[in-house]
Each structure stands twice: as C-alpha cells, then as structure tokens.
Amino acid sequence: MLKKLASFGLMIVLCATSIAQDQKPKPAPKRAENPAMKVIEDQPGLPRVLLIGDSISIGYTIAVREELKGHANVHRPTTNCGPTTNGLANLDKWLGDKPWDVIHFNWGLHDLKFMDEKGGLLSPTDPKAKQQVPPEQYEKNLRELVTRLKKTNATLIWCATTPVPEGSAGRVADDSVKYNEIAAKIMKENNVATDDLHAFAKSRLKDIQLPANVHFTPDGSKTLAKQVAESITTALKSRQK
Numbered sequence: 001m002l003k004k005l006a007s008f009g010l011m012i013v014l015c016a017t018s019i020a021q022d023q024k025p026k027p028a029p030k031r032a033e034n035p036a037m038k039v040i041e042d043q044p045g046l047p048r049v050l051l052i053g054d055s056i057s058i059g060y061t062i063a064v065r066e067e068l069k070g071h072a073n074v075h076r077p078t079t080n081c082g083p084t085t086n087g088l089a090n091l092d093k094w095l096g097d098k099p100w101d102v103i104h105f106n107w108g109l110h111d112l113k114f115m116d117e118k119g120g121l122l123s124p125t126d127p128k129a130k131q132q133v134p135p136e137q138y139e140k141n142l143r144e145l146v147t148r149l150k151k152t153n154a155t156l157i158w159c160a161t162t163p164v165p166e167g168s169a170g171r172v173a174d175d176s177v178k179y180n181e182i183a184a185k186i187m188k189e190n191n192v193a194t195d196d197l198h199a200f201a202k203s204r205l206k207d208i209q210l211p212a213n214v215h216f217t218p219d220g221s222k223t224l225a226k227q228v229a230e231s232i233t234t235a236l237k238s239r240q241k
Contacts (some may be wrong), residue, residue, distance in 0.1 A: 014171050036061035042073045047101035047236055050154070051076040052087070052094065054109055056162055056224070057214055063225030064232070072102075072236060083110035084141035091148055100154035103234045104195065104228060107145070108161030108183070109214055111138045112175045117213035121170030129170075141184045146190050155235040158187045159228070160198040163205060167212030197224060 036058045042048065049072045051057050051064065051159045058069065058080060060067045078092040081087060092117045111133035122129035131140065149156055160183065161176040180198055187194055201216075201224065208220025216224060 011041035025215050037078045049074045049102045049232055050100050052105035054080050059221035060225040060228055062223045064229050067225055084138055087145050100152050100231050103154045104157040104159055104232055106159035108176055108179045112179055113170045124172045137176050142186055155239055156192045156229055157195050157235055158192050159195045162197055162201045164214055168214050200227045
C-alpha cells in the first residue's frame with residue numbers, strides 16, 4: 001500500500017511539474033536584425049564614410065548606401081548613437097582604428113528629451129521633468145566631440161537636427177531650433193560644413209514625417225537619404241581637389 005501511495009504521489013508531482021513547464025511563458029521571438037546595423041565589408045578603392053546619429057540616421061542608412069553604391073563604403077555604429085553623453089562615452093569605439101574620408105554626424109533629438117530620474121519620457125510641463133542634456137551641457141559636450149572628430153582628419157559634416165512636431169512625446173515642439181543654433185555656432189568656429197536636414201525636412205514635413213512623432217515614414221527616410229548622400233558626395237569631391 002505504501003509503495004502504491006508513493007508511486008501515486010510521484011505521478012502527481014510529475015504531472016504538476018509538467019503543467020508548470022507548459023504554463024511558463026515562451027521566450028519572445030528574437031527581433032530581426034535591422035539591416036542598417038549590419039557591419040559592411042569595404043569595397044577596395046572606395047572612400048570610407050561614417051554616419052553617426054540616432055534613429056533618424058538609422059532610418060536613412062540603407063538608402064544612403066544605395067545612393068552611394070559604387071562611390072563610397074558607408075558605415076555606421078551598430079547602435080542608436082543617442083545623446084551627446086553617449087557620444088562622449090563611445091566615440092573612440094565607433095571611430096575604430098581605420099581612417100575615414102567623411103564623417104556625417106548628429107546629436108540632438110535625444111539631448112532635448114524631457115525625462116524622469118529613471119530615463120522615462122515625461123511631459124515637458126511635468127515639474128519632475130528634466131532635459132536629458134540641457135542646452136549649456138549640450139554645447140560643452142558637442143565642442144568636445146567636434147574636437148575629437150577633427151583629429152581623424154576626415155572631412156566633417158554636421159547634420160542639423162530634424163524638426164520636432166507638435167505632440168511629440170517628451171519634447172517641446174521644435175526645440176531642435178535652439179539646439180541647432182548652438183551647433184551652428186560651434187561648426188562655424190571649427191569650419192565644419194552643415195547638412196541642414198532641419199530646413200530640408202521642414203519644407204516637406206507633411207509628406208515625409210509621421211504625425212506627432214519625430215520619426216519619418218519609410219519614403220520620408222529615403223527622401224532624407226538623397227539629401228544626406230548629396231552632402232557626402234560634395235564633401236568627397238572637395239577632397240579630390
């Protein structure tokens with residue numbers, strides 16, 4: 001009888017274990033890798049171009065590569081480059097140990113976000129909200145980043161931060177103007193060319209940007225890519241003179 005009870009108890013334990021295992025949440029499927037993050041192999045003989053920027057630049061990376069196919073090897077860090085603080089922490093890694101001909105770079109949309117202490121977005125009107133990188137710190141960080149970028153001897157192109165529309169979470173409408181003015185002063189002092197993607201995008205926002213969102217439609221990103229590729233082409237030609 002004791003043996004039967006023990007066997008019966010064991011069966012109950014095994015069944016309970018099996019049920020518990022079946023009820024465990026299945027791991028979420030891995031997200032497909034964004035092709036923009038793919039590490040590319042250089043085509044010998046072509047100049048090397050580096051795109052530094054946040055998700056806006058991620059959106060136009062593939063299209064820029066297509067625009068410059070056969071003319072340049074277009075790389076980018078395999079991450080969202082985020083605010084200037086992230087740039088200061090990771091720029092040396094992103095630059096690597098190979099030379100660059102052109103570096104097209106931007107920081108801003110993440111710097112001007114209003115956030116809580118844990119990094120969550122907050123309404124700019126919330127008394128607890130603070131900008132991730134306030135304007136005065138943004139200027140200091142960007143100056144240091146430009147100084148470090150100039151040491152690469154690459155032709156530098158500052159990409160003006162794109163417009164912030166009304167209703168965009170955690171941001172003041174077109175606060176990018178304030179940050180772009182800071183950047184413009186720094187670039188002028190350092191003789192760095194500007195790709196004014198802000199002005200370019202603003203004239204056609206209804207057609208290329210998502211509503212109440214800093215991001216762009218897929219076709220919008222391709223439109224931005226044409227402008228970015230054109231600025232890079234101009235820079236590459238200037239190096240050949």
